[in-house]
Amino acid sequence: MTETALLVLLNLTWQIAALALLALGLAIVFGLLRILNMAHGEFVMLGAYAHVLTAQLGLPPLMAVPLCLALVGLAALLVERLVVRHLYDRMFDSLLATWALSILMREAVELVWGRAYRNVALPVEGVTELGLVGYPTYRLLVIAAIAGFFLVLWVWYRRSLTGVRLRAMVSNPALARASGINTARLSAMAFVTGCLCAGMAGLILAPVMAVEPNMGLDALIRSFFALVVGGLGTLEGLAIGVAVVGGLQAGLSAALSQTAGYLGVLILAILFLWRRPDGIYRRR
Amino acid sequence: MLSLRDISVGYGDTLVLRDVSLALQPGQVLGVIGRNGTGKSTLARLIGGELRPATGQITLEGRDIAAMPPWVRARAGIAVMPQTDMVFDALTVAENLALMGRVDLGEAGERFPRITERLTQLAGSMSGGERKILGFVRAMLAPARLVVLDEPSEGVQAENIAHMQALVAAARVRGVAVVLMEQNIAMVEALADVVIGLDSGGIIYHATGDQIDRADMLEAISL
Numbered sequence A: 001m002t003e004t005a006l007l008v009l010l011n012l013t014w015q016i017a018a019l020a021l022l023a024l025g026l027a028i029v030f031g032l033l034r035i036l037n038m039a040h041g042e043f044v045m046l047g048a049y050a051h052v053l054t055a056q057l058g059l060p061p062l063m064a065v066p067l068c069l070a071l072v073g074l075a076a077l078l079v080e081r082l083v084v085r086h087l088y089d090r091m092f093d094s095l096l097a098t099w100a101l102s103i104l105m106r107e108a109v110e111l112v113w114g115r116a117y118r119n120v121a122l123p124v125e126g127v128t129e130l131g132l133v134g135y136p137t138y139r140l141l142v143i144a145a146i147a148g149f150f151l152v153l154w155v156w157y158r159r160s161l162t163g164v165r166l167r168a169m170v171s172n173p174a175l176a177r178a179s180g181i182n183t184a185r186l187s188a189m190a191f192v193t194g195c196l197c198a199g200m201a202g203l204i205l206a207p208v209m210a211v212e213p214n215m216g217l218d219a220l221i222r223s224f225f226a227l228v229v230g231g232l233g234t235l236e237g238l239a240i241g242v243a244v245v246g247g248l249q250a251g252l253s254a255a256l257s258q259t260a261g262y263l264g265v266l267i268l269a270i271l272f273l274w275r276r277p278d279g280i281y282r283r284r
Numbered sequence B: 001m002l003s004l005r006d007i008s009v010g011y012g013d014t015l016v017l018r019d020v021s022l023a024l025q026p027g028q029v030l031g032v033i034g035r036n037g038t039g040k041s042t043l044a045r046l047i048g049g050e051l052r053p054a055t056g057q058i059t060l061e062g063r064d065i066a067a068m069p070p071w072v073r074a075r076a077g078i079a080v081m082p083q084t085d086m087v088f089d090a091l092t093v094a095e096n097l098a099l100m101g102r103v104d105l106g107e108a109g110e111r112f113p114r115i116t117e118r119l120t121q122l123a124g125s126m127s128g129g130e131r132k133i134l135g136f137v138r139a140m141l142a143p144a145r146l147v148v149l150d151e152p153s154e155g156v157q158a159e160n161i162a163h164m165q166a167l168v169a170a171a172r173v174r175g176v177a178v179v180l181m182e183q184n185i186a187m188v189e190a191l192a193d194v195v196i197g198l199d200s201g202g203i204i205y206h207a208t209g210d211q212i213d214r215a216d217m218l219e220a221i222s223l
Helices: A003-033 A040-056 A061-082 A091-113 A137-159 A161-171 A173-178 A183-208 A215-230 A235-255 A258-275 B040-048 B070-075 B093-098 B107-111 B113-117 B128-141 B158-173 B185-191 B214-221
Strands: A127-130 A133-136 B002-011 B014-024 B029-033 B055-060 B078-081 B146-150 B177-182 B194-199 B202-208
Touching: A003 A040, A003 A133, A003 A137, A003 A161, A003 A183, A003 A215, A003 A235, A040 A061, A040 A091, A040 A183, A040 A215, A061 A091, A061 A183, A091 A215, A127 A137, A133 A137, A137 A161, A137 A183, A137 A235, A161 A173, A161 A183, A161 B093, A173 A183, A173 B070, A183 A215, A215 A235, A215 A258, A235 A258, B002 B040, B014 B040, B014 B055, B014 B194, B014 B202, B029 B040, B029 B185, B029 B214, B040 B078, B040 B146, B040 B177, B070 B078, B078 B128, B093 B128, B107 B113, B107 B128, B107 B158, B113 B128, B128 B146, B128 B158, B158 B177, B158 B185, B177 B185, B185 B214, B194 B214, B202 B214
Parallel strands: B029 B177, B029 B194, B078 B146, B146 B177
Antiparallel strands: A127 A133, B002 B014, B002 B055, B194 B202
């Protein structure tokens, strides 16, 4: 394998892993609750700003992790209690409400931190030599962590009793309640978990992204396209979607230009929405 | 154990049952008969907690449960098998059973070997009759003091209906109370200690013990 081919392969893997991380929260919330969380990108943004807040407070960089969990978790809990809880089974209303929420969150962050772009330092510097090429160590660590996390999540979802309860709630909510499952609490847990995944995506990817109040929009659009192509509502669909969308974008960007990468993904998503709205992997 | 007093219940402004009263003791089987649309499933949903009464009182062992959500009722000992969507289609047979906290099927496994043979199969890929049996087994395996069965025999072979009857009879011996909504008069006659017939939003037939008569029941549901 030539140096260029190996580098393209690594970049492709990085793009797919980063997109998987970005889209996971959206997939969890939509898959389990049938709510298209338009504020998903803003939770990603909030996670990224945990770095900024940590620096402002003069805390060690690692403190950004608990700060992110607390900030995003609290925001998600409030949103679930005050807004989303009242809109389950009302997909269009929840879409509008979370869209309004996304604007509010962007404006609030802009009010506190301004519009300026922020730079976040890489927590792990340096390059790891992989035979023919060197690749940023941070990216390699993130790829490995995401792959491990997805594997654990899939096993937990398929094998644990809470995973079975979640799937029961999605399959037949009334029977789930009649079986002693507190679906209201499970729904709240699913929403907060989805938002925490978004926040952690922002936190992890902040060093390689432009951190600014509007950064969430790109995250939402790319995540949505991945879910549309892969199939809304399943981990399998998410995996397929991020592989296809991330792969296509990385491939076209490398071969032609970044604009061609975005255009290719847009055309693919439109084709899927038009011809195959359930995506590649349909929910059983 | 279960008591309904002057209960009216329905959907929105439309009442399906009006001023219904009944009582059930531990170990008793209450047969509820009636044509389609007479309120049998509404009564099941009321007891299960999916519907709240517009008026009247519903108590379980003396405790008012009108405002109690379904999942709390389930944990308080009420198991419900709905008439439709009685299993989790997206889960395997084993997962459907695991949610009731049981792995060992006991007598149910012996009577319905098809269930134990298909533990890894998705419930949604089973036939209508098999799904009914699985829904029935789920309800009967629950650690419940009151089991509500909404038309369990519908679409089930005669041989398996006999097995269902045996399991209900065994539950009754253990002190479990059963509310059996059925159009299968033979099954009701074989099991019920008390029978009520529903029509026009109320109870049009009531019989206990020796008063329970197949001809009277058939007449009641054909009105």
